[in-house]
Amino acid sequence: MSSFSSCQSVREARRVAIFGGTHGNELSGVTLVHLWMKNGTEIQRRGVETRPFITNPRAVEKCSRYVDTDLNRAFTPENLSAPADGQLPYEVLRAQEINRMFGPKGSPDAYDVIFDLHNTTSNMGCTLILESSKDHFNLQMINYIQKALAPASCLVLLNEHPLLKYSTARSVAKHPVGLEVGPQPQGVLRSNIFESMREILKHALDFIELFNEGVEFPPCSVPVFRVSERVDYPRDANGNIMAMVHPNLQDCDWEPLNPGDPMFQTFDGKTIRYQGSGTIYPTFINEAAYYEKQQAFVATRRETLSANAVRKA
Ligand SMILES: CC(=O)N[C@@H](CC(=O)O)C(=O)O
Numbered sequence: 001m002s003s004f005s006s007c008q009s010v011r012e013a014r015r016v017a018i019f020g021g022t023h024g025n026e027l028s029g030v031t032l033v034h035l036w037m038k039n040g041t042e043i044q045r046r047g048v049e050t051r052p053f054i055t056n057p058r059a060v061e062k063c064s065r066y067v068d069t070d071l072n073r074a075f076t077p078e079n080l081s082a083p084a085d086g087q088l089p090y091e092v093l094r095a096q097e098i099n100r101m102f103g104p105k106g107s108p109d110a111y112d113v114i115f116d117l118h119n120t121t122s123n124m125g126c127t128l129i130l131e132s133s134k135d136h137f138n139l140q141m142i143n144y145i146q147k148a149l150a151p152a153s154c155l156v157l158l159n160e161h162p163l164l165k166y167s168t169a170r171s172v173a174k175h176p177v178g179l180e181v182g183p184q185p186q187g188v189l190r191s192n193i194f195e196s197m198r199e200i201l202k203h204a205l206d207f208i209e210l211f212n213e214g215v216e217f218p219p220c221s222v223p224v225f226r227v228s229e230r231v232d233y234p235r236d237a238n239g240n241i242m243a244m245v246h247p248n249l250q251d252c253d254w255e256p257l258n259p260g261d262p263m264f265q266t267f268d269g270k271t272i273r274y275q276g277s278g279t280i281y282p283t284f285i286n287e288a289a290y291y292e293k294q295q296a297f298v299a300t301r302r303e304t305l306s307a308n309a310v311r312k313a
């Protein structure tokens with residue numbers, strides 16, 4: 001890269017994977033991946049090898065989030081290097097297998113891009129999840145997707161929080177992209193959610209094809225919601241929930257929550273208000289899978305990232 005040019009050279013993205021069933025009860029990704037394993041015409045692009053893959057087949061079979069432990073938290077250095085002695089939880093063994101097939105994580109041999117398909121019970125609409133604010137290839141891809149989708153929209157959740165970031169299945173790739181579409185109940189397929197996910201994938205793959213053909217993408221800015229905090233339900237001494245998401249907050253993912261605004265409602269109708277400092281943008285509000293993670297919603301702050309121009313190296 002020349003010091004006079006802001007254009008960043010990025011290796012072409014020849015190897016792309018589409019993960020479905022990282023959570024076995026999130027049926028849009030499971031169904032799309034099954035569909036594309038039977039017939040991959042729709043995801044084929046010139047100069048790109050795209051591999052649809054079911055990441056947690058045992059959870060898919062049971063239509064549950066996981067069997068032993070959450071696969072989308074399992075890709076830690078400790079797990080990936082643990083001796084595989086049959087005592088390990090199923091998902092840890094599976095993470096090692098996936099790391100061998102699509103990684104190794106952090107190595108030059110790793111897949112270029114992994115799209116990991118998820119559904120949420122929250123009213124988040126279409127969301128792309130990023131793990132780094134410095135991945136200019138991903139930022140350019142998101143900008144492309146957003147332009148192609150307009151007037152429909154697709155928001156960006158950025159999780160690079162030192163404590164709240166977790167070790168995802170997609171993190172094996174050089175460019176990890178989470179795709180989260182909701183609301184959709186666990187174990188249910190909704191046509192609108194399914195089609196939205198499919199359309200985003202189409203634009204994402206189009207971008208990769210253009211990029212590999214040598215198209216240069218000029219600098220742009222990408223508005224994101226950065227994960228800042230995890231907010232739990234109010235609980236009693238036994239850990240039982242003492243309040244629900246307040247009706248004013250329910251389904252209001254991505255909308256501003258200001259100090260003093262209603263946040264929870266107790267079973268006898270009392271309102272618990274947000275007491276933090278400054279405006280936050282809650283998301284994953286009342287996500288079913290997050291009760292066990294002691295999480296009522298994820299607090300985010302808005303910011304705008306600048307993406308450098310990128311072109312194929
Ligand atoms: C509802 C759900 O499963 N969300 C995903 C988000 C992500 O992929 O980062 C998860 O917690 O793993």
Ligand SMILES: [Zn+2]
Nearest residue numbers: 023026118119
């Ligand atoms: Zn999921």
